Amino acid sequence: MASSTELHAIVGLGNPGDEYARTRHNAGFWCIDRLADRARAAMRREAKFHGEFGRIELGGSDVLLLKPSTFMNRSGQAVQALAQFYKLTPDRVLIVHDELDLPAGTVRLKLGGGHGGHNGLRDVHRALGPDYRRLRVGIGHPGDKTLVLNYVLGRPSRDDESAIVDGIDLSFDALETWLSRGWERAINQLHSKAV
Numbered sequence: 038m039a040s041s042t043e044l045h046a047i048v049g050l051g052n053p054g055d056e057y058a059r060t061r062h063n064a065g066f067w068c069i070d071r072l073a074d075r076a077r078a079a080m081r082r083e084a085k086f087h088g089e090f091g092r093i094e095l096g097g098s099d100v101l102l103l104k105p106s107t108f109m110n111r112s113g114q115a116v117q118a119l120a121q122f123y124k125l126t127p128d129r130v131l132i133v134h135d136e137l138d139l140p141a142g143t144v145r146l147k148l149g150g151g152h153g154g155h156n157g158l159r160d161v162h163r164a165l166g167p168d169y170r171r172l173r174v175g176i177g178h179p180g181d182k183t184l185v186l187n188y189v190l191g192r193p194s195r196d197d198e199s200a201i202v203d204g205i206d207l208s209f210d211a212l213e214t215w216l217s218r219g220w221e222r223a224i225n226q227l228h229s230k231a232v
Contacts, residue, residue: 043097043098043099043216044098044099044100044101044123044125044129045098045099045100045101045125045129045130045131045216046100046101046102046103046119046120046123046125046129046130046131047068047069047072047100047101047102047103047131047133047172047212048065048069048102048103048104048105048112048115048116048119048130048131048132048133049064049065049066049067049068049069049070049102049103049104049132049133049134050062050065050066050105050109050112050132050133050134050135050157050158050161051063051064051065051066051067051104051105051109052108052109053104053106053108057190059192059198060189060190060191060192061135061176061188061189061190061191061192061193061201062109062135062189062190063135064133064134064135064174064176064201064205065104065132065133065134065135065157065174066104067174067201067202067205068133068172068174068205068208069089069091069102069103069104069133070104071202071205071206071209072093072095072102072209073091073093073102075209076093076094076095078091078092078093078102079091080102080104082106085118085122086103086105086115086118086119086122087105087106087107087114087115087118088103088104088105088106088107088115089103089104089106090102090103090119091103095212095213095216096212096213096214096215096216096217096218097216097217098216098217100216101119101123103115103116103119109156109157109160110156110157110159110160111160112157112158112160112161113160113161113162113163113164113165114160114164116130116132116161116164116165117164117165120164120165127165127166127168127169128148128168128169128170130165130169130170131169131170131171131172131212131215132157132158132161132169132170132171132172133171133172133174134155134157134158134171134172134173134174135155135174135176135189136155136173136174136175136176137176137177137178137185137188137189138153138175138178139173139174139175139176139177140175140177141175141176141177141193141197141200141201141204142175142197142200142201142203142204143175143204144172144173144174144175144204144205144207144208144227145172145173145175145227145228146170146171146172146173146208146211146215146220146223146224146227146228147170147171147173148168148169148170148171148220149167149168149169150167150171151167152167158171170215170220172208172212174201174204174205174208175201175204176189176193176197176201177193177197207227208227210226210227211223211224211226211227214226
């Protein structure tokens with residue numbers, strides 16, 4: 038593994054349990070599962086981090102993977118435990134989350150900013166402050182804010198699910214670029230691609 042000075046964490050947000058596994062709100066979990074599968078890395082339950090934990094090499098860096106089992110609204114508890122244990126500054130933590138404001142399958146990188154009403158991000162803000170990195174995974178919007186709760190906790194259509202998975206897979210090259218060549222290059226690389 039790479040030296041500890043190159044340690045980063047990628048945390049996918051979602052809700053534990055089979056009933057939530059294929060819902061739009063679990064796009065962050067989908068990303069972590071695909072990263073782990075790609076690296077042939079095992080994810081295991083880790084009580085001290087309140088979730089499923091794994092470790093991979095990506096872009097020449099040692100990368101911690103985490104899927105909190107605290108439910109979305111308490112995601113910050115798991116993120117804070119991981120960051121404190123490994124002494125990670127917020128800029129070494131990347132949160133992967135579903136994004137209503139992007140079309141299904143569109144993926145974007147972002148550093149800092151508000152939580153946009155996302156309950157998982159709101160709790161991560163409480164734990165880390167706003168200056169962490171994000172991978173925003175577009176899930177589309179139902180068109181009416183009163184429909185949002187059922188929408189995010191519902192399963193996407195087959196076409197939308199395929200688009201979301203394709204977008205997640207598209208992001209992996211950019212994540213490698215972030216870790217090997219820098220954040221701005223990763224943004225330029227990802228945001229210049231048509232999805």
